[in-house]
Amino acid sequence: MHAIQQHLCFLFQKQRTLQSILSLLEWDQETYMPANAIASRSRQIECITSLLHKEKTSAEFTQTLASAIDLSSGKILVPASLAFQTALQEWRKELLQEQKLPLAFVEEFAATTAQALHIFPEAKKQGNFPLIAPHLEKIVDLSREKARLWGYQDHPYDALLDIYEPGLTVSYLSPLFTDLKNQLIALIPQTHKSASLPCVFTHPFDPIVQKKLGEELLQALGFDPSHSRLDLSTHPFCTGIDIQDTRMTTKIDPTSPLSSLFSVLHEAGHGLYNKNLPMEYQDTPLCQPASFGIDESQSRFWETCIGKSLPFWRYFYPKLQKSFPEALASYSLEHFYSMIQTVSPSLIRIESDEVTYSLHIILRFEIEKSLIEGSIQVKDIPRVWKEKMAESLLPTPTHDGEGCLQDIHWAMGGIGYFPSYALGNILAAELFAILQQTMPHWDQEIQKGNFSPILSFLEQKIHRHGRFYTPKNLILQATGKPLSIDSYIQHLKNRYTM
């Protein structure tokens, strides 16, 4: 290996280690940290974040990188494999982004979002938009400033989007999302009416048994407990602390086993991607998901494409019945599956069915794009929210707590994040279509509980490439064509209208 490459990998390993410590601090905060230890946790997170920033912009790292790639033009200056060239470009991109934000700006952004996150739970609980509005105004202003500092060609939102979806732009996304929105709205009236059988359970589901079942499901999906964990948290998530240490969480509802099982499948999708990342690139930026949307395609693939399929429940329902013999005694597989298949437009994004979910995302995309371009103001959000819910045939919130304050993303400064959720849905459906074409007996394998063909399929198509390709090229390579909503719409039609 080239000496410069070795040196860069060595320096990057320290950045990765600090990042993994940050992940553990955040994981602990959401799982086991005593609630009132938050002040000390904030100091710890601030300390590592600042050390990480210093490492990423250190003179040693900058100079070493500059000796391998021209930082202004991006021209490679040393003999380099294709992978190392890609790594150099990634390093350069991240360094320039870090350098473009003055420390004072970074600190102001962090302090502003910390305040907003502190206020957010109360504002949500009270449905009190004016309480959080001044903070959101500041966050929107700072996000516009961030876009200006980073620079963009056409639309300031492009600069923010790029954090989550490298290379994606408003000019690409807007027509795609408009088309998707129209087709989804047209689809809703055609979906099955909910089954006439009752859609709730009458017996409780022991949380300890639910957790154990989640762990068994993870093992069936190939997770080794000596490299992974399942814990409980208020909002389910997956953290890859390291390739060797994948931590997933779920939230358990004692009145139904569904919410936790779908969370486990969702987080398992992220977790599988994490544990299958290319080890050979582990000290480079290539050993990470290609984008948030690609990562989300993996979680949604397992949660919806597989998790809401009849073959999966043919395999898993007997296990579920065995775990809860009394509670499920009177539910046949058909009755149970009809409950899963119910399409019922919801106020709440995270409770949405597969058909309407992306409408919630597109609405958020439209609002945050308008905020960043200045065509609406923060004070307009509650009104625009209601208008857009109605336009999407979704219910009208009675207060902002179940409307525009339901998600924490804006309060945490994550403007530009939402589109990844819809992109994940679209790509998941494309991968599912290819799976069905190339592996016609996928359903029989799943019914037998044999997931390995699907696991290899995803590993080959997505996981093993890490960030070697741009998201667009990865999609091209995996599906043979640019991203398109056709498979997604067809999948929803197949599953929910026929």
Place this chain on the structure above:
Amino acid sequence: MHAIQQHLCFLFQKQRTLQSILSLLEWDQETYMPANAIASRSRQIECITSLLHKEKTSAEFTQTLASAIDLSSGKILVPASLAFQTALQEWRKELLQEQKLPLAFVEEFAATTAQALHIFPEAKKQGNFPLIAPHLEKIVDLSREKARLWGYQDHPYDALLDIYEPGLTVSYLSPLFTDLKNQLIALIPQTHKSASLPCVFTHPFDPIVQKKLGEELLQALGFDPSHSRLDLSTHPFCTGIDIQDTRMTTKIDPTSPLSSLFSVLHEAGHGLYNKNLPMEYQDTPLCQPASFGIDESQSRFWETCIGKSLPFWRYFYPKLQKSFPEALASYSLEHFYSMIQTVSPSLIRIESDEVTYSLHIILRFEIEKSLIEGSIQVKDIPRVWKEKMAESLLPTPTHDGEGCLQDIHWAMGGIGYFPSYALGNILAAELFAILQQTMPHWDQEIQKGNFSPILSFLEQKIHRHGRFYTPKNLILQATGKPLSIDSYIQHLKNRYTM
């Protein structure tokens, strides 16, 4: 506050924050980390350890400190409160110690103990002393070198002892321990014979109920779950990640509730000290336990003085019976308490009764002192161990796994640590004697489950002083006289021979 003081506290806060991150990494490693994530965990710990060393010896910290205290003479150079003067002396002492060890030495020591710790479990399991001996030889050599680098007046062991018990020396400890050993050996034949009633339980004790009971006990002792936790680990421990975040662990034996309850009481003793440390000194070295021995006096006070007292079980046994009605149905309080009171010399230190425990410690102290002074060699340990066990009226191990390989301390490089355990026992008994004198109704309060008078007593005597006093002065102030074994021997006589 003086500007230099402010600056030092500011720099020290970063050291404390890094230390707290290290504590969390270690806590997670022992509680929830997937077993095979150890390589990534080692990188994380190494990274923070090295950052911490850099902060502790940074030019900025050194120069700021040197402007407030003459680093060679210890003369204070700025107007300073008594507390700040003490903090300056602590900072100076730690800085000089950090500076005296060359980085190459620190790294060699860390690499050597890492290897030894890797080998240790197998050597212990096999009772295979030759497997670990070469590593222990290296550790003894490096420890002697460490003592030389740090410097000492009379005995090289003094330099090592000073890490755990600042100011303590062999010339002080040797006669104290010899006296204690002789008196304990004389005491053993006088203790009660074990009760004729059966000393084992016949029903299982549900681990989940045991854990819940441990948590209830912690709450009764004043722990607020929003600032503390109880988890499970192979070896119980307490980590004060921060004053606001006290984490204790226990180990649950499904055949008896005693082991976990005594662990909970023990770790609660450490935890109470941690959560009551003086907040007003939080950005100085004064906000930490005065020494390992003082810290151990708190854990042993709760585990033995209180936890093995009849009044405690008058309070707690009904709760225990309520939790395990079936398993304890045939055990009266008297029968149960006679099981706790059994004196039965054990091979294993951590399973020892209150009477013989310190003999295990003195034996280890004698061996490690001889190793450091060179009067015995590592290869002599197994033989000397058996001789000293016999001399102390303790059973003779049939293999080294239950003998000199039972404890991990030497493999982790902790020569000098063991004496703190015996010092903790002695001081705990002294505090207990004062409690009984100054609060004659302590037993009635405990029987009612009212721990607050004892909690205030310990807070006033020990906790709130942090490291403001040297251990010797803290003991003087708390007990009115230098450390003495009289109360300890009298306590053992009262409880186990009368």
